[in-house]
Amino acid sequence: MIEDKNQQRTPLSGFGEFGLIDHLTKNFKINQSSTIKGIGDDAAVLNFENKKIVITTDLLVEGVHFDLSYMPLKHLGYKAVVVNLSDVYAMNAKATQITVSIAVSNRFPVEALEDIYAGIETAAKIYDIDVIGGDTTSSTTGLLISITAIGEVEDEVYRNGAKPKDLLVVTGDLGAAFMGLQVLEREKEVYKVNPNSQPDLEPYTYIIERQLKPEARKDIIKLLKDLDVKPTSMIDISDGLSSEIIHLCKQSNVGCDLYEDKIPLDPQVISTCEEFNIDSTTVALNGGEDYELLFTISQSDFPKIQANPNFSVIGYMKEANEGMHLVTRADSKIPIKAQGWKNFND
């Protein structure tokens, strides 16, 4: 929302495709021993010796997944990496490499791509992954980022291993990214009416950061290993808790009781929900973009995680024919329905 009148604008047409990729990736370092050859040939070459690998890909589209009027480009680059790594961690794997493809219209100067790549580079450093390839091309409109993430895994965890009586556990807290988005959307509307208004975003710092610069739970994979806990099933929360619970239940052929009073909420989420007059449970269930991990463990593993503030036990798994329910604070049972983002709706 803040316009910098002095920003430099170098047109993309000043670079050939190869010159541009070289320019954007020249600072990128290779740290993973599994990367034999990164950017610069027809393909990257990797050697995982006798480890299995995981691979996942995600597409972020301007106007659908992000709005550049409040998403700084550096944050966008960072977030694009993080949402992919989150899928790698959800397999109980270690993320090792990514490829990055960007389609961008000529309305963006080279400096815009530099900002996106700066965010990508920061994420690569923090999560210790190598950027090993990609493609940069023009688009007729808008900006689109496609990232593929690769990881190595010894003991992968699928969505389909949950058993009745397993405990349902979630990391961190939920609903913050969604409420951060509500605040940003509101400020955008205010800005349209009065471009000179100075928003006070201080009460929303945590939820806005969760929206603009989410983190993937690399730490949890290490923690689970240290605690000697192997989840029976796992998924990351990108579309919202209810949608992910349904995935785990359907693929594992189990049911679930989810306890409303156990869902972890940050105080900022609760106060902002009150301000916006939105039900915080609905936000936690359907908001999405939390990038927390949702997993099931055998009850015998409960003592290992019980005292750890990273984990909340929010429900337990039942027989499939018992269905999937939210047990409310008033002790009534409501069927869980997916209401995650439906990007194809008109």
Place this chain on the structure above:
Amino acid sequence: MIEDKNQQRTPLSGFGEFGLIDHLTKNFKINQSSTIKGIGDDAAVLNFENKKIVITTDLLVEGVHFDLSYMPLKHLGYKAVVVNLSDVYAMNAKATQITVSIAVSNRFPVEALEDIYAGIETAAKIYDIDVIGGDTTSSTTGLLISITAIGEVEDEVYRNGAKPKDLLVVTGDLGAAFMGLQVLEREKEVYKVNPNSQPDLEPYTYIIERQLKPEARKDIIKLLKDLDVKPTSMIDISDGLSSEIIHLCKQSNVGCDLYEDKIPLDPQVISTCEEFNIDSTTVALNGGEDYELLFTISQSDFPKIQANPNFSVIGYMKEANEGMHLVTRADSKIPIKAQGWKNFND
């Protein structure tokens, strides 16, 4: 250019994201022993045991890389796979898996996506690869396909291994895809003026097929192995012969003499070039999209490939300080310059 008034149009909004991916990929089979888990979890799981892997990614954008007014969607799906596999083969690797991400606007019905996936499925069958993941999302405009291809390799060939005195070899023939595009562009203009005109495309079948449904040279990788030839360097021809020669020379730190009279051209390319009054050598050098393999071999390997109609020796490598030149039919020497597609030009 032919409109089917009776075609079925199911809106994309009729499916949730997950339902849509399930619907589009339900027929896809897993054939590769390295695929442990394909579509359906947070990530695919692969096991190459102790083989190295190669990975490459490409982005195809409507209005930049393809024009739907003459590119049938099935062909587009097929071509999107092939251009990625070509990069895998250019590493001397065996292609094994792909992920497919598609961004598409609501103006496309589900049947359009089904056509694209039908092309992808056909390519996957013919090249014996597994489709192991992907993402399908909406875009604000247009169609975009991002594919990542994975392969396994024992003895990879890079771009940087060419030595002075090595022979420069190309597979197949060059320039056909570019001339096919010229014919299609011309027909599009004719159609705009007179939608009832019936074009006679019979004289152009080969070059149009090379544009709309190119093939990657999987067969060459097997052939080279059978002939016991390991190229010293290799690249695939996507941007044009001159641009690829420059890549090999720069990365190998060598020079090159390319002989104009040795460049393989199909008779249809020659006759169409005459019709369009374009120089066929320029087309071969700068046309691109041939997806043939360009490689260098040690002179001692020459007898092994000499009699094989798949290969044309088109030049030989020199010391870097001797530069890169086209030796014309008139025996003059012209420096080789890259004039490949520059997608960022205004």
